Amino acid sequence: MSRVAYVNGRYVRHAEAAVHIEDRGYQFADGVYEVCEIWNGRIVDARRHLDRLERSLSELSIRMPMGRAALEMILREVVRRNLVHDGLVYIQVTRGVARRDHVFPSADTPPALVVTARSARPEVAEKAAEAGVGVISVPENRWDRVDIKTVGLLPNVLAKQKAKESGAKEAWFIDRDGFVTEGGSTNAWIVTKDNVLVTRPADHGILKGITRQVVLDMVEKKGLAFEERPFTLEEAKEAKEAFITAASTLVMPVVSLDGKPVGNGHPGEMSRDLRAGFHEMAESEPV
Numbered sequence: 001m002s003r004v005a006y007v008n009g010r011y012v013r014h015a016e017a018a019v020h021i022e023d024r025g026y027q028f029a030d031g032v033y034e035v036c037e038i039w040n041g042r043i044v045d046a047r048r049h050l051d052r053l054e055r056s057l058s059e060l061s062i063r064m065p066m067g068r069a070a071l072e073m074i075l076r077e078v079v080r081r082n083l084v085h086d087g088l089v090y091i092q093v094t095r096g097v098a099r100r101d102h103v104f105p106s107a108d109t110p111p112a113l114v115v116t117a118r119s120a121r122p123e124v125a126e127k128a129a130e131a132g133v134g135v136i137s138v139p140e141n142r143w144d145r146v147d148i149k150t151v152g153l154l155p156n157v158l159a160k161q162k163a164k165e166s167g168a169k170e171a172w173f174i175d176r177d178g179f180v181t182e183g184g185s186t187n188a189w190i191v192t193k194d195n196v197l198v199t200r201p202a203d204h205g206i207l208k209g210i211t212r213q214v215v216l217d218m219v220e221k222k223g224l225a226f227e228e229r230p231f232t233l234e235e236a237k238e239a240k241e242a243f244i245t246a247a248s249t250l251v252m253p254v255v256s257l258d259g260k261p262v263g264n265g266h267p268g269e270m271s272r273d274l275r276a277g278f279h280e281m282a283e284s285e286p287v
Contacts, residue, residue, distance in 0.1 A: 004081040006074050006115040011081065014116065023112055024095040028102070029152035031094030031112075032056035037247045038079055038087045038117065042284035044247070046072065048210045052149060053091065057111075059148045061104070062095050065113040078115045079287045087119040088248060092151060125250070129275055132255030132267045133169035135244070137233050138162060140173040140181055147204050156184040168256070170244055172233070175205070179230040182206040186244035186252075189215075191270050193240050196225040211245040214282045215274055221281070224270070233257075241268025243275075251275035 003014035024030035034053045037044040050068060057064060065071070071091075079089050092114045098105030142155045159171035163184065170183045180188050181200060187209040189199045197219060202208035219226045236242060241263045242254035251274045253267030 003116075003118070004078065006078050006113070008112055008114075011077070017114070017116075019112060019114065020097040022100055023097050024105075025092065025112065025151055027100055029150060029154075030060070030062075031092060031151045032060065032062070032149050033090065033092040033151055034149065035091075035247050036075070036089050037250070038084050038089055038287070039122075039279060039284065041085050042286055043075065043079065043089065044279070044282050044284045045210050045214065046075065046285060047283060048213065049091075049247075052208070052210065053093070056148045056150070057093060059145070060095075060150070062093065062111055065093055065111040071113075074113075074115055076287050079117045082117045082119070084117045084119050084287075086122050087117060089115065089117040091115050094151070128169075129250075129252055129267065129272075132253040133244070134163075134167060134256040134259075135170045135172055135183070135242075135254050136163050136166050136168045137174050137180075137258055138171045140175045142173065144204055146182075146207055147202070149207060160184040166259075169252075170254075172236075172257075174233050177230075178232045178234070180233055180236055183244050183246075186246040186249060187212040188236075189243050189245065190231055190236050190239035191241040191268060192235075193238070194225070195240070195270070196227055197270065198227045198229060198231050200230050201228050209245055211247055211250060211278075214278060215245055215251060218274055218277055218281045237262070239263065241271055243268075243271040250278050 004011050005014045005017040007017050034049045036049050075089055094112045096109040096112045098109050138159045163171040172183050172188050173181045175181055182188050191197050237257050244252050253271040255265050
């Protein structure tokens with residue numbers, strides 16, 4: 001079956017889906033996006049993702065392309081038309097199509113909306129989680145508003161490519177003071193030798209991850225020892241365990257950092273436990 005995409009008011013074959021060459025997302029990376037997990041035929045944490053979408057748009061003075069209820073209907077329809085039982089649904093909103101000019105186009109320019117969905121194989125992700133993944137470190141070189149989930153991801157792309165070339169799954173950005181900010185597409189966590197879970201505060205230095213928030217909810221429910229503070233690369237290398245979080249990875253154990261094992265070089269107990277309980281804590285709605 002051919003995949004289907006929603007593009008500016010129309011459901012079209014994915015292979016034929018296109019936007020105008022003067023879409024400001026293409027010209028200036030002038031847009032934002034969200035990605036929701038589809039799990040067992042349900043959209044996971046849609047409310048929180050759409051809350052963050054609205055915030056990102058507001059920070060860039062882009063209006064919502066339509067009412068929230070209509071957007072939710074489109075998400076479900078794209079998932080249904082693509083027969084996605086487990087996978088991801090992607091939303092992208094840009095400032096729209098206008099003559100190329102750095103300043104904003106006229107206020108009546110409609111925002112552009114693209115929604116796509118694709119299937120994934122849960123068993124592949126589970127196999128990766130059983131083995132754990134590698135991470136490398138790279139210097140932080142992004143703008144200071146990474147709390148906005150924009151499509152301007154070139155530093156992330158370069159970091160992720162470097163990770164791939166190094167045989168790793170992810171790259172952690174390291175700021176000028178030696179602290180880990182976050183990954184190229186994930187939030188970063190460590191567990192100290194005293195079993196204290198640590199992650200950086202969700203200020204302007206990192207994206208306020210939706211999966212991150214679900215993990216924080218689990219931490220509170222379980223009464224785990226937790227500190228929301230920056231941690232250094234060296235502290236991470238000495239940690240008992242580490243993991244990354246995102247809608248596309250859930251809780252994914254990290255077993256090596258810059259080629260050296262983290263802890264005993266195997267997925268840690270806390271990482272495995274948080275991954276196992278994730279969907280019990282997350283919100284989900286039938287497609």
